[in-house]
Amino acid sequence: MKTSRRQFLQATGSLVVCFSLPGCAKQSASGAGTTALGNRILINWDGRVTVYPGKVELGQGIGTAIAQLVADGLSIDIGRISLADVDTDFSPNESYTYSSISIQQSGPAFARAAQIGRRHLLQRAASMLGADLLDVSSVDGQIVLRGKATNTSYWTLLREANTHDVVDVDDVAVDLQGDADVAVGNSIARLDIPDKVFALGSFIQDIRLPKMVHARIVCPPAERATIATYNVGTAESMSGVQKIIRDGNFVAVVAQREQQARLAANELSQSIEWHVAGDLPDAQHIHDWLSDTPSTVSNVVGGSAKPIGSGGEKHSATYTRPFHAHASIAPSMAIAFFRDGQLTIWSHAQGMYPLRTAIAHTLRMDVDKVRCIYKQSAGCYGHNGADDAACEAAAIALEFPNVPVRLQWERADEFAWEPYGSAMKIDVSADLDDDSMVTAWNYDVFSCAHTSRPRDAANAGNFIYAQHKANPLPIPAPRSIPQPAGGEDRNAVPLYEFAATNVVKHLASSMPIRVSSLRGLGAYANVFAIESFMDELAGARNVDPLGFRLAHLGDDRAKELLTKLADVSGWSTRPKGGTGIGWGLGFAQFKNLSSYVGVVFELTVAPSTGRIELRRAVAVCDAGKIVNPDGVVAQIEGGIIQSASWTIKECLQFSKNQITSRDWASYPILRFDEIPQIEVHLMQRSNHKSLGVGESAQGPTAAAIANAVSHACSQRIRNLPIKASAYDKIVS
Amino acid sequence: MKLAFTINGQEIEIDVDPDTPLLDVLRNDLELNGPKFGCGLAQCGACAVSIGGKSVRSCVTPVRAVAGRLVVTLEGLGTADAPHPLQQGFIDEQALQCGYCVNGVIITAAALLDRNPNPTEAEVKSELAGHLCRCGAQPRMIRAILRAASSAAGQK
Ligand code: FES
Ligand code: FES
Numbered sequence: 001m002k003t004s005r006r007q008f009l010q011a012t013g014s015l016v017v018c019f020s021l022p023g024c025a026k027q028s029a030s031g032a033g034t035t036a037l038g039n040r041i042l043i044n045w046d047g048r049v050t051v052y053p054g055k056v057e058l059g060q061g062i063g064t065a066i067a068q069l070v071a072d073g074l075s076i077d078i079g080r081i082s083l084a085d086v087d088t089d090f091s092p093n094e095s096y097t098y099s100s101i102s103i104q105q106s107g108p109a110f111a112r113a114a115q116i117g118r119r120h121l122l123q124r125a126a127s128m129l130g131a132d133l134l135d136v137s138s139v140d141g142q143i144v145l146r147g148k149a150t151n152t153s154y155w156t157l158l159r160e161a162n163t164h165d166v167v168d169v170d171d172v173a174v175d176l177q178g179d180a181d182v183a184v185g186n187s188i189a190r191l192d193i194p195d196k197v198f199a200l201g202s203f204i205q206d207i208r209l210p211k212m213v214h215a216r217i218v219c220p221p222a223e224r225a226t227i228a229t230y231n232v233g234t235a236e237s238m239s240g241v242q243k244i245i246r247d248g249n250f251v252a253v254v255a256q257r258e259q260q261a262r263l264a265a266n267e268l269s270q271s272i273e274w275h276v277a278g279d280l281p282d283a284q285h286i287h288d289w290l291s292d293t294p295s296t297v298s299n300v301v302g303g304s305a306k307p308i309g310s311g312g313e314k315h316s317a318t319y320t321r322p323f324h325a326h327a328s329i330a331p332s333m334a335i336a337f338f339r340d341g342q343l344t345i346w347s348h349a350q351g352m353y354p355l356r357t358a359i360a361h362t363l364r365m366d367v368d369k370v371r372c373i374y375k376q377s378a379g380c381y382g383h384n385g386a387d388d389a390a391c392e393a394a395a396i397a398l399e400f401p402n403v404p405v406r407l408q409w410e411r412a413d414e415f416a417w418e419p420y421g422s423a424m425k426i427d428v429s430a431d432l433d434d435d436s437m438v439t440a441w442n443y444d445v446f447s448c449a450h451t452s453r454p455r456d457a458a459n460a461g462n463f464i465y466a467q468h469k470a471n472p473l474p475i476p477a478p479r480s481i482p483q484p485a486g487g488e489d490r491n492a493v494p495l496y497e498f499a500a501t502n503v504v505k506h507l508a509s510s511m512p513i514r515v516s517s518l519r520g521l522g523a524y525a526n527v528f529a530i531e532s533f534m535d536e537l538a539g540a541r542n543v544d545p546l547g548f549r550l551a552h553l554g555d556d557r558a559k560e561l562l563t564k565l566a567d568v569s570g571w572s573t574r575p576k577g578g579t580g581i582g583w584g585l586g587f588a589q590f591k592n593l594s595s596y597v598g599v600v601f602e603l604t605v606a607p608s609t610g611r612i613e614l615r616r617a618v619a620v621c622d623a624g625k626i627v628n629p630d631g632v633v634a635q636i637e638g639g640i641i642q643s644a645s646w647t648i649k650e651c652l653q654f655s656k657n658q659i660t661s662r663d664w665a666s667y668p669i670l671r672f673d674e675i676p677q678i679e680v681h682l683m684q685r686s687n688h689k690s691l692g693v694g695e696s697a698q699g700p701t702a703a704a705i706a707n708a709v710s711h712a713c714s715q716r717i718r719n720l721p722i723k724a725s726a727y728d729k730i731v732s
Numbered sequence: 733m734k735l736a737f738t739i740n741g742q743e744i745e746i747d748v749d750p751d752t753p754l755l756d757v758l759r760n761d762l763e764l765n766g767p768k769f770g771c772g773l774a775q776c777g778a779c780a781v782s783i784g785g786k787s788v789r790s791c792v793t794p795v796r797a798v799a800g801r802l803v804v805t806l807e808g809l810g811t812a813d814a815p816h817p818l819q820q821g822f823i824d825e826q827a828l829q830c831g832y833c834v835n836g837v838i839i840t841a842a843a844l845l846d847r848n849p850n851p852t853e854a855e856v857k858s859e860l861a862g863h864l865c866r867c868g869a870q871p872r873m874i875r876a877i878l879r880a881a882s883s884a885a886g887q888k
Contacts, residue, residue: 189826196831197819199766199806203832206765239749258760259752329770329778329832329866378770378832379867411771630826634872638829641868664775664864672860675870 013045013158017117019109019169040092041070041113043121045159047141049076052084054094055106064190065627066110073114076154077140078188086352086374096351096453107627107690113169120167121154128152185686187630204348204375207335209404213242214258215396216265218251219413220468222658223514224277225249233271235264244268245399248470252392254400258408265410276657280512283654287320287425287719290446295506296480300489302502310439310500312431315537319428319529321720323652324421325667326518330378331414332385336397337404343370343397347390348377354455355387359394361457362466362473370394381642383453383516385409385418391454391463412662417464420652421518422448424488426529430498436541438498438552443530446506447488449478450521452514462516480507481521485591491523491699494530495589496552513654520590520698524643527588527699528706528720535584535707536716545707546571546585555589561596561622561683562587568681569600569618574711578730580604582712586703590696595623596683597696599640601704603676605712610724612648612709614676617701622683624691632693633680639697640678645670647702648722737798739764740808750796755779757795758805766806766835770864777836777863781805787840806835809842818842821880822873829867836863841877850881 018040042050053066063083071078084091094106118138125143126133129150137144141154195202220226227249235244235253240260245252251268255261281289302308335346343365349355352372360367372390380386393407409417424447431440454462461473481487489505518524538548546566553559565585566572574583582605587598602616617640623632649668653661661667702720710716713727736745739762748757753772758764758781770778772791779791782804810816818838821827828834837860844851844859851859856877865873 187826189823193823193826193828193831194812196828196834197806197822197838198810198812198815199764199835200812201765203765203768205759205768208760208763257752258756259749327866329776329830329864330768331770376830379830381866408769411773411775634826634829634869637871638868641870642866645868663773664771669864669866672863672865672870672874673857675857675874678871 013160013162015043015117015120015158015165015167017041017043017113017120017167017169019113040110041117043074043117043154043158045155047080047155049074049081050084051081051110052091053106053110054086054092063192064188065631066106067191068188068627069107069111070114073111074118075138075140078191080141081191083191088352088356088370088372091352093353096354096455116167116169120165121157124157124161125152128157185626185629187628190631202376204335204346204377205330205333207346207375209335209337212335212404212406213254213256213400214261215252215254215393215405215407216261217392217407217409217413218253218265218268218272219417220249221274222276222280223512224279225274227272228275229273231271231273233267235267235271238264238267243400245396247395248468248472250392250395250465250468252396252407254396254405262410278657280654280656280658282656286322286423287446290423290425290448290508291506294509295446296509297504297506298480300483300486300503300505301493302500307429307442308440308500308502310431310433312433312439314429314431315540316427316429317533317536317718319426319525319532319718321424321525321528322650323423323513323515324518324646324650325415325652325661326381326384326418326421327667327669328378328380328384328414331409331411332389332418333377333406333408334386334390334393335404335406336390336393338397338401341369343394345370345372345390345394346375347372347386348375348380349386349390350380350383351453351455354453355390357456358387358454358460358463359391361460362391362463363394363398381519382421383419383451385414387454388417388464391465395465395469411664415662415667416659417514419452419514419516421521421524422450422488422515424522424525426525428529428533430533430537432537432541436543436548436551438496438537440500441494441498441502443492443501443503444506445488445492445504445522445526446508447522448508448511448513448515449480450487450490450515450517451479451481452476452511452516478507478509478511480505484593486522488522489526490521490591491526491530491588493592495555495558495592496534496549497554498552513659519639519642520695523588523590523695524646524698524702525720527586528647528702531586531588531700531703532706532716532718535703535710539710549585549587557622557683557685558587558589558596561598561620564681564683565598565600565618565620568620568679571600577711578714580607580712580729582708582710584704584707584709584711586700586707588696588699590692595621595691595693595696597621597636597693597700599697599700599704601676601701601708603705603708603712605709605715605724605727607713607729608726610726612722612724614644614648614674614705616677616679617644617704618679618681619697619700620681620683621693621696622685623693624688625686626682627690629682632682635693636680636697637678639695640701641670641675643698643701644676644705646698647705647720651721735795735799737800738802740804748795751794753791754781754793754795754798754803755790758790764805764807768832768835770832775864776833777840778833780836780839780863782839782843785843785846787843806838809838816842817880817884818845818877821876821883825872825876825879827869827872827876829869833863833865833867837865837873841880845877845881845884849885851878853878
């Protein structure tokens with residue numbers, strides 16, 4: 001809670017530049033002498049600049065990138081800038097921070113607003129100095145007149161004016177001369193890092209409110225489980241227990257101290273008997289289930305769902321991925337405080353406004369009686385348990401008013417209840433002509449949905465609480481995200497130019513296992529499948545897989561990227577196949593409209609055990625104009641490691657009755673001693689618009705690993721996670 | 733029950749159920765932000781603190797076990813004005829994404845550098861094998877630790 005409303009209104013001598021993003025609701029910028037909703041950049045007389053972004057910091061460095069753009073636009077030092085956390089009381093409504101579009105969407109708007117703010121101040125300086133606007137400029141806020149420093153600055157101008165000026169960008173037509181980028185394009189150190197290494201309270205977990213009590217939920221063993229016998233055992237009389245709450249199949253406990261809440265919740269989960277539905281699909285045959293279960297079939301590319309043929313040499317393959325957990329390192333939590341009819345929620349969910357609407361609907365409150373304040377937790381990589389924890393904390397707070405209630409999910413709660421990235425199955429076939437060109441391509445993707453966010457009143461039934469309470473809300477039907485972004489079909493359309501292409505998606509009509517968006521959505525498995533199959537086709541004709549791709553590409557940026565990747569990875573020096581050392585390639589343009597990433601992986605497969613050791617990854621990324629190169633490199637590195645972990649280690653375990661991955665032992669991820677060397681190269685594209693990078697490496701990494709394993713030991717693994725078997729090595 | 737121990741150089745006495753996890757006491761009673769709750773199962777390392785110079789998982793350590801001991805958290809290693817070489821190394825290498833795992837990684841690395849001021853990359857990796865980072869910031873953290881080791885060596 002950096003800026004309280006009061007401080008905000010009391011600022012003396014300030015300039016606020018307001019704007020809204022295309023597609024985001026325009027909010028009133030200036031009420032009677034106030035600067036209410038919709039403010040974006042507050043330039044204050046004391047030399048501080050506060051930015052109110054609608055996007056949240058998820059540990060991806062978005063805050064620093066926005067600060068860089070504002071610093072350049074205002075021509076000030078980045079150290080003057082601080083970022084407010086999203087708060088439905090005063091931040092703009094930009095819905096969710098997702099799909100790596102933050103910089104793409106907000107970046108240009110922030111830069112322009114800052115430039116307009118600077119213009120406004122320079123105009124004021126010019127009239128005060130009796131000079132021509134063209135003769136004044138500024139350096140870090142200090143006004144310069146015909147190249148000479150003056151005693152005037154933004155800050156003295158604002159203090160002397162002693163007014164709260166509001167510039168509404170949408171109403172101002174300013175012809176902006178592009179000022180030189182100073183911070184933009186440089187690897188400015190992230191603003192949030194020092195506080196994190198000195199433990200200065202960066203996280204939502206660090207909020208401690210006076211008189212705060214601790215809550216735990218008593219999770220049912222599985223979805224659709226119902227309470228058979230409600231028996232609280234000794235929980236009620238346990239030390240520190242303040243209240244046990246039951247609403248239908250929702251059970252929670254509030255206690256004075258955290259450990260007391262934990263012990264009471266354990267006692268309750270032992271004493272309550274549940275009826276388990278036992279209706280989960282067979283984990284061993286989950287991909288058969290995906291293609292057999294009733295689904296909505298639609299054509300993504302091509303005229304019909306019928307396969308096409310060209311008479312060439314036919315090849316086909318089936319690829320699968322399992323369910324994956326977001327597995328944030330911090331289990332979800334939230335704080336909720338209900339007093340005098342007003343509910344305040346602190347949450348680390350990705351969208352405060354949608355959260356507010358959905359919680360208000362679930363709890364039957366007026367939206368304007370609910371306030372949601374964002375504070376960051378550990379990385380989430382999509383829709384995890386954060387929204388659910390916020391809704392549950394709110395429900396508990398209504399039952400336990402007047403003191404703040406802190407709800408913490410345990411590790412097992414997070415693993416068993418977060419909405420996972422869906423399992424997928426892909427059938428692909430292609431015809432090759434005599435010149436090793438693809439003449440027909442048929443592609444069918446089978447999946448559960450890749451979104452189930454409680455985004456509004458109609459989707460509030462996606463909350464676990466809404467499903468468990470006595471009067472449950474209906475669970476919304478699975479929803480497909482339309483192209484060009486796509487959900488299950490994200491990146492299902494190959495970027496390659498084939499003579500004929502047919503792509504069909506099959507969205508399962510039911511969701512027996514909770515699913516929602518996980519970094520990259522369907523792109524991870526689609527790129528894995530397309531890029532594995534391209535390698536198989538090249539292998540069938542014994543041609544270089546990189547050259548085979550180039551021969552099918554029309555997009556110049558894609559071709560340049562692959563050429564550079566060949567160069568920096570030393571592709572032409574790769575060893576011959578079957579020796580135990582493998583090199584593999586994977587490439588995609590995320591969503592076919594965002595950043596391009598190509599990855600070459602080098603690894604070894606031990607002949608005696610099939611054990612895979614990741615040695616080195618070389619990536620090239622084209623993200624258009626880059627605001628913060630080191631930030632982009634860091635996101636690509638992180639994406640490669642996370643995807644490598646999904647690809648060789650991760651698989652959500654479940655039985656007929658319940659999810660059985662409940663801790664890090666039953667859901668292992670890549671460890672420090674398994675981390676490869678990573679090298680990321682950036683294409684210089686300063687004349688192109690900025691593209692998000694957060695999810696672009698997921699698919700290419702998976703394919704690069706699969707292709708490297710095949711190259712190392714001639715085992716083509718089409719089912720994720722990749723596990724190789726012992727084999728006989730070709731002695732080179 | 734009253735318990736006395738030293739936290740970040742300060743002797744304290746608290747009245748608490750001795751079975752309470754040390755992590756709860758540090759976070760909730762002493763309001764320290766360094767150690768984090770990640771699993772409560774000794775599996776992730778987010779909660780690590782230094783007890784008598786060793787990296788220990790505070791989520792599974794009952795507070796009674798630290799009676800009379802020296803406990804150091806991330807706050808106690810250094811400050812913005814006087815950073816520990818590891819903290820400086822993490823800033824210099826921009827060695828984190830979300831930063832939630834960083835507490836444990838630095839605490840364990842500090843114990844390693846105390847024991848072995850000049851570790852190899854392989855030693856750093858194996859020492860940290862019990863620390864999970866979901867964001868994939870490990871390559872930068874490894875660089876930061878090696879940088880801190882060489883800068884500390886340079887100062888001696
Ligand atoms: S919280 Fe202690 S090891 Fe995970
Ligand atoms: S930086 Fe996010 S978990 Fe390590």
